[in-house]
Amino acid sequence: MIKIYDNVLTEEELKNFVSDINSFAGKIVCPHTDNLIDATWRGDTLNELRPNSQCMKGTYTGTKENKQKFRNSEKVKETLESRIHEKGHLQQWITKKHFPKSLSKIASMYPCDFAGFEWWCYDSLNFGGHGLAIARHIDCDAALLMLSGSVVYPDYTFLFYDDVDENLEGGDCIFYDKDDKEMQRVKPVANRLVVFSGGMPHAVETFSGNRRSYVFLAWKNRPREFM
Numbered sequence: 001m002i003k004i005y006d007n008v009l010t011e012e013e014l015k016n017f018v019s020d021i022n023s024f025a026g027k028i029v030c031p032h033t034d035n036l037i038d039a040t041w042r043g044d045t046l047n048e049l050r051p052n053s054q055c056m057k058g059t060y061t062g063t064k065e066n067k068q069k070f071r072n073s074e075k076v077k078e079t080l081e082s083r084i085h086e087k088g089h090l091q092q093w094i095t096k097k098h099f100p101k102s103l104s105k106i107a108s109m110y111p112c113d114f115a116g117f118e119w120w121c122y123d124s125l126n127f128g129g130h131g132l133a134i135a136r137h138i139d140c141d142a143a144l145l146m147l148s149g150s151v152v153y154p155d156y157t158f159l160f161y162d163d164v165d166e167n168l169e170g171g172d173c174i175f176y177d178k179d180d181k182e183m184q185r186v187k188p189v190a191n192r193l194v195v196f197s198g199g200m201p202h203a204v205e206t207f208s209g210n211r212r213s214y215v216f217l218a219w220k221n222r223p224r225e226f227m
Helices: 011-022 040-044 064-072 074-079 101-108 142-148
Strands: 002-006 027-029 036-038 092-095 116-123 134-137 156-164 173-176 182-186 192-197 202-204 211-219
Touching: 002 182, 011 101, 011 156, 027 092, 101 156, 101 211
Parallel strands: none
Antiparallel strands: 002 192, 027 036, 092 116, 116 211, 134 202, 156 192, 156 211, 173 182, 173 202
16 A cells, blocks of 8 residues: 655645654653653664664665765765664654644544654755665564564554755655565655555665655554664
8 A cells, every 4th residue: 555645734834844853853752651751872772783774774776977976975975884774864753642733744644543653864964965775675663673583564654755856866765566576656755745554665766966754654552662
């Protein structure tokens, strides 16, 4: 299942979206009290123990002509051969109780039963206006996979494009079927929401230009990563 919704937020809501979401940076919802608490400690623990986060390894899939230009970016040089999870993403867990208005509206576009969102942001500005490809992968509870080898998928993934250059080159989200054949491509467009079933293989191709996306994984039960 893949659903696409355009012009999801009003102009004012879109303007406030980033500040709404970033207010949760460095925070996590306590599993006992459901209150927001400081979570900066996670940067020194789980984020350094991700042997299975291969989808976050920097790769390049563009033309040979643009490859050198891509590599010349100092930001890209620093991250091209390393995982970009820490620098490319701000990962958090947030329950419905703490949803800002704009996020509640995004969640309402495809109503489903879930306790909260695991979310992160991929902003090309962190890489000098270029985007590293994200290899084909399936969203899952990364900590549970790391600790036990069990693979558990979210019910749905909500992919929201907040800011995209009109002249962006590349950056499509590519979906694959169960036989690993390309099934559908979705172009990044500002204020576009893509909702797809958990467990669906997908990837992001390399791009040039500014593109900021937010991924929200809808979980019925809080994932092990945030226990």
